[in-house]
Amino acid sequence: MYQTPYEKGNGNQTATYAETIAYFKQLDKDFETIQMLEMGMTDSGEPLHIVIYNPAKKFGFNQLHDNKAVLLLNNGIHPGEPDGIDATMMLYRDLATGKLKTPQNTVIVNIPIYNIGGALNRNSHTRANQNGPESYGFRGNARNYDLNRDFLKSDTKNARSFAEIFHKVNPDIFIDNHVSNGADYQYVFTYIATHHQKLGGSLGLYFKDTMLPQILSDLKEKKIEAIPYVNVHDVKPDGGFEQFMDSPRYSTGYASMFNVPGSMPETHMLKDYASRVAVTYEYMAATLEYIDNNHTKIKELRTENLTNYKPGMRYTLEWKIDSSKVKSLPFLGYEGDYKTSEVTGKPRLFYDRKKPFNKTVPYYQTYKPVTEVTIPESYIIPKSWWNVIDLLKINNIKMEPLAQDIELEVESYRIADFKTGKYSYEGHYPHNNIKIITTVKKIQFHKGDFVISTQQPGVKYLLETLEPQAADSYFSWNFFDAILQQKEYFSAYVFEDTAAKLLKEDTALRRTFETKKKEDKTFAEDADAQLDWIYQHSVYYEKTHMEYPVYRKIK
Known part of the structure; x- marks a missing residue:
């Protein structure tokens, strides 16, 4: 009874969007412990749903945490990777019918299919490297956005509705189910875990050293071997690999900003579909059991983690691998080699499944800070930047x-330099290699401008979005591009006389100008560049050009 569409099939078929929603509606109708709700629109025009499983039969958002932890599951963000969709349907059924032990201290909330537009765009060919199922959805959503790059910039209705769900549910643990791409190896199950340094403090170490190892040990008892996501493509993994640093654009990186440990199961694309669904189910079940036995500790560490992000403390905006710190990781792989391609006539990589191996490979898990910032007491953002303010609000800031x-003394950033990608990426041309100049000055603010204290649960979200040098800052994602363009200019034949007068009246300016001409031969030969330099160092130059319009209050 209550067989899922997947179970009714041949083991290589996944439920459609309509079948998935219909199945959960049936569970909602037949079991008092399950409730299904509509929660916000998506770009497809269809609403997102959440399905709550609570043995206490309480479904108000202010009741979910009644002495319990909350596990949030996300499925179908890439509908061509549907393992979690089918596994979660079975999980809910088994909990409702008592086949699985009833959790006493945990509530589960599930988004059945997050990328509805992609799920409706069903086909059998777009996952060219994947072994089943027979048909599936498409990676891009209804507007062709990859939703697992949109959590911070929130260009889609899906992402905005997810933020509403996330903050109303306030999960303690998060799982986002996926299927991998990349190398070939023996494992069916790999995983991306929120990086412990990004998560921070005792919470990060607990997740890395205690919680995750225990869950993986439980899987091993069920003969399920697991390994961190094999972060290599088109090369053999024998040389080792590094732990994925999940930035805030990704689901687990987003969750991390709110002190929520997250994991991204990445079942192996070349294994058969039935095996992939089975291990996804077991991982969620093992995680649920661990949470249920340790809910108090998890919630305490989440609360405690906020003490690591106080004004005056340092926060890392950019990380890089510390190659001096390496560990040996047992790895179950296949011998890889190169042979002549029948297509190109050039060497091509292949794996020989008749030659499995068990050996250790280097694993790089430790990162070191590249760019850090001191946490301010607050940020001040003019009300005119409503596009950013709206995103802060939907993220519960x-x-x-x-x-x-009022006039206030603040730290102000000036954008000194940056690079911009040559190709469109998720609807943007993101900036990188951002350099800033910091000054302290008095700024006139106006009634209605917003003061945003950093002493709130979203402190890491504020730092990741409002500090322009952060990889996924709103500056990086082009939300402030209007400041990069001058609005006023000068006509050279008119400004010539003004420039001469400025140099005559300002001795310091003249000396600096003459020194620059002596030291920079290109500048000395470029009349336009000289006039522009004087213009930019005069009262005539607009102060808003390259002036970042988010200010930091230190005291």
Whole structure:
């Protein structure tokens, strides 16, 4: 009874969107412990759903945490990777019918299919490297966005609705089910775990050293071998690989900003579909059991983690691998070699499944800071930047409007340099290699401008979005591009006389100008560049050009 569409099939078929929703509606109708809700629109025009499983039969958002932890499951973000969709349907059924032990201290919330537009775009060919199922959805959503790059920039209705769900549910643990791409090896199950340094403090170490090892040990008892996501493509993994650092654009990176440990199961694309669904099910079941036995500790560490992000403390915006710190990782692989391609006539990589091996490979798990910032007491953002303010609000950021016009001493950033990608990426041309100049000055703010304290649960979200040098900052994602363009200019034949007068009246300016001409031969030969330099160092130059319009209050 209550067989899922997957179980009714041949083991290589996944439920459609309509079948998935219909199945959960049936569980909602027949079991008092399950409730299904509509929660916000998606780009497809269809609403997102959540399905709550609570043995206490309480479904109000303010009741989910009644002495319990909450596990949030996300499925179908890439509908061509549907393992979690089918596994979660079985998990809910088994919990509702008592086949699985009833959790006493945990509530589960599940988004059945997050990328509805992609699920409706069903086909059998777009996952060219994947071994089943027979048909599946497409990676891009209804507007062709990859939703697992959109959590921070929130270009899609899906992402905005997810933020609403995430903050109403306030999960303690998060799982986002996927299927891998990349090398070939013996494992059916790999995983991306929120990086412990990114998660921070005792919470990060607990997740890395205690929680995750125990869950993986439980899987091993069921004869399921697991390994961190094999982060190599088109090369043999024998040389080792590094732990994936999940930035905030990704689901687990997003969760990490709110002190929620997350994992991204990545079942292996070349293994048969039935095996992949089975291990996804077991991973979720093992995680649920661990949470249920340790819910108090998890919740305590989440709360405690906020103490690591106080004003005056340092926060890392950019990391890189510390290659001096390496561990040996047991690895079950296949011998790889190169042979002549029948297509190109050039060497091509292949794996010989008749030659499995068990050996250790280097694994790089430790990162070191590249760019750090001191956490301010607050940020101030003018009300005119409503596009960013709206995103802060949907992410549950608390802010206070100024009651009156006021002049305040703040830290101000000027964008000194940056690079921009040559090709479109997820609807943007993101900036990188951002350099800033910091000054302290008095700025006139106006009634209604927003003061945003960093002493709130979203402190890491504020740092990752409002500090322009962060990899996924709103500056990086082009939300502030209007400041990069001058709006006023000068006509050279008119400004010539003004420039001469400025140099005559300002001795310091003239000396700096002459020194620059002596030291920079190109500048000395370029009349336009010289006039522009004087213009930019004069009162005539607009102060908003390259002036980052988010300010830091230190005291």
